Amino acid sequence: MYLFLKYIIQENMIRIAIVEDERDCQLSLAEYLGRFGNENDKKFDIALFDDGMDITENYESRWDIIFMDIKMKHMDGMTAARKIREYDKAVIIIFITTMAKFAIKGYEVDALDFVLKPLKYPQFVDKMKKALSSLSRISEHKYLLLPVEDRKERVSTEQIMFIEVKGHNLYIVTEQGTYTMRYSISKLEKELTGYHFIRCNNSYLINLKNVTGVEKDIVMINENRIPISRTRKKQFLESLSNYLVGGYR
Structure with missing residues (x-):
């Protein structure tokens, strides 16, 4: 796939x-x-x-x-x-x-x-x-083909706030709604290399563009509060800092 x-x-x-x-x-x-x-x-x-x-x-x-x-x-x-x-x-x-x-x-x-x-x-x-x-x-943006009922919808990676894995399903959350599909979060993380997505824990892949705040061990994306794991905290915060310093927003 x-x-x-x-x-x-x-x-x-x-x-x-x-x-x-x-x-x-x-x-x-x-x-x-x-x-x-x-x-x-x-x-x-x-x-x-x-x-x-x-x-x-x-x-x-x-x-x-x-x-x-x-x-x-x-x-x-x-x-x-x-x-x-x-x-x-x-x-x-x-x-x-x-x-x-x-x-x-x-x-x-x-x-x-x-x-x-x-x-x-x-x-x-x-x-x-x-x-x-x-x-x-x-073409400077990357697009995902995501399932909507019996068809696929083209969604820019910039619209994605975060991606959560539960079992074998990915829940791709955008401001417009959530898409569900069976796919590996590890594969998706690799395919999104260079587009400012990073894990904050084993279950969440975060779009740094849409981070609205960090509070202790929590990353905030609008009203969503997602835990940052101890093992991934250092890398996550460094990536977020580099992203902001780089002026990508």
Whole structure:
């Protein structure tokens, strides 16, 4: 089981979904992506969807960029984008529209931009460069694919306050809620190396970014009070001090 979604900038493969009910527009975008990739030494994994309903049904947080038509027959692009944002805060959404005024609502779903029909390659290049720049900034963070009912949700490590192990289950606590999954805390600790997570005892892995205080043998994260074990106290406090001195917050 591989818990993390390594961002595609590092893998040199960018996963793009085109959600468009006009076949000509679909093919033009796919052609432009191929041309742009050849000109800029980028590799794209492209999938085509004919309607917003198609991409949102059993949605998986695997896409890096989604080109989304606003007007579609069964589920319009704005509705689809809202559903996607319930599970995926990181994916870049670019709307496709015939009129710029239709894209204004894109701010409601944190859309990056829009492209106007009929598609023109120079305009497309500008949008892709903007998307790749945004993607590069996002890639500085690490994301976990965490189970939510019958699907996976992409969650930034920065959102995690702490992780607790009970038996064979991990409880990953964020301000938005708690995710539960079967996984090894030792493996997770190793995979989070470099992202400022450290154990304060055998059962808790703490995100130093979200520590709000330390009181004797207790680390505080908002209203949560977590014990610091005697054997781990020295290392934990040194790591917290180095983190604060380093100015990461």
